Amino acid sequence: MQKDYNSAVLVAGHNRFELYRQEMKKPFFFHPNSAAYRMKRLLKGGTDPLIDVSELKEGDSFLDCTLGLASDSIIASFAVGENGRVLGLEGDKDIAFIVEKGLQTFPTSLEEMHDAMRRVVVKQINAISFLENEQDCSWDVVYIDPMFSAPIDESSNFTPLRQVGLLAQLSEKWIEEAYRVCKRRVIVKEHFNSPVFEQFKFQQIVRPNTKFHFGYLSKV
Numbered sequence: 636m637q638k639d640y641n642s643a644v645l646v647a648g649h650n651r652f653e654l655y656r657q658e659m660k661k662p663f664f665f666h667p668n669s670a671a672y673r674m675k676r677l678l679k680g681g682t683d684p685l686i687d688v689s690e691l692k693e694g695d696s697f698l699d700c701t702l703g704l705a706s707d708s709i710i711a712s713f714a715v716g717e718n719g720r721v722l723g724l725e726g727d728k729d730i731a732f733i734v735e736k737g738l739q740t741f742p743t744s745l746e747e748m749h750d751a752m753r754r755v756v757v758k759q760i761n762a763i764s765f766l767e768n769e770q771d772c773s774w775d776v777v778y779i780d781p782m783f784s785a786p787i788d789e790s791s792n793f794t795p796l797r798q799v800g801l802l803a804q805l806s807e808k809w810i811e812e813a814y815r816v817c818k819r820r821v822i823v824k825e826h827f828n829s830p831v832f833e834q835f836k837f838q839q840i841v842r843p844n845t846k847f848h849f850g851y852l853s854k855v
């Protein structure tokens with residue numbers, strides 16, 4: 636069908652949607668990715684680097700500008716609980732559709748996982764356009780994980796996402812708007828030697844032996 640119609644193909648399977656863009660050998664589909672083990676670690680009393688850097692707590696609001704597979708949004712949703720709010724923005728319409736459906740229907744026996752996934756609200760929009768229309772200080776934490784500027788190697792779980800996702804380029808405008816809209820912190824996730832940390836004056840949290848580091852801009 637890809638060849639016949641010279642088009643991407645979205646397969647509506649029994650349990651999930653699968654997207655095959657042209658040239659893709661493996662499809663893009665929803666799965667909670669790292670959220671599963673991260674949540675189990677939190678449930679056992681452990682920590683999570685995103686929760687630590689964002690200082691998220693029960694009742695907070697978390698705006699995820701780059702939803703992707705929503706693993707970070709799921710963990711944030713668990714941290715803020717049912718009185719909090721998590722909105723995930725996704726610029727690519729196919730990813731937004733598949734991930735929104737997946738969050739609502741993915742089967743899991745872990746109640747906390749089930750509830751955290753179902754509470755994430757998805758909106759298909761370019762993050763900068765969305766931020767431009769938000770009031771000052773309207774979200775406790777604004778999060779950006781563009782990641783695609785990093786070299787691609789072993790993270791095979793992410794390969795289909797990298798093939799379909801928008802190529803995000805952090806810009807002055809994006810950071811400026813995120814800072815205006817956040818109440819407490821803007822968090823960015825980037826390759827450890829990315830120039831972004833210095834360029835935008837993010838406080839980089841160095842985590843030995845990890846390729847991706849978080850950085851934050853604090854308002855308070």
Ligand SMILES: C[S@@+](CC[C@H](N)C(=O)[O-])C[C@H]1O[C@@H](n2cnc3c(N)ncnc32)[C@H](O)[C@@H]1O
Pocket residue numbers: 668700701702703704705706707708724725726727730760761762763780781782783796799800801802803804
């Ligand atoms: C690296 S992924 C994010 C992964 C995510 N943190 C997770 O836990 O799965 C980046 C995502 O952001 C999306 N994206 C890139 N630029 C965007 C923009 N300006 N507005 C909205 N979404 C964007 C891409 O399509 C991609 O799905």
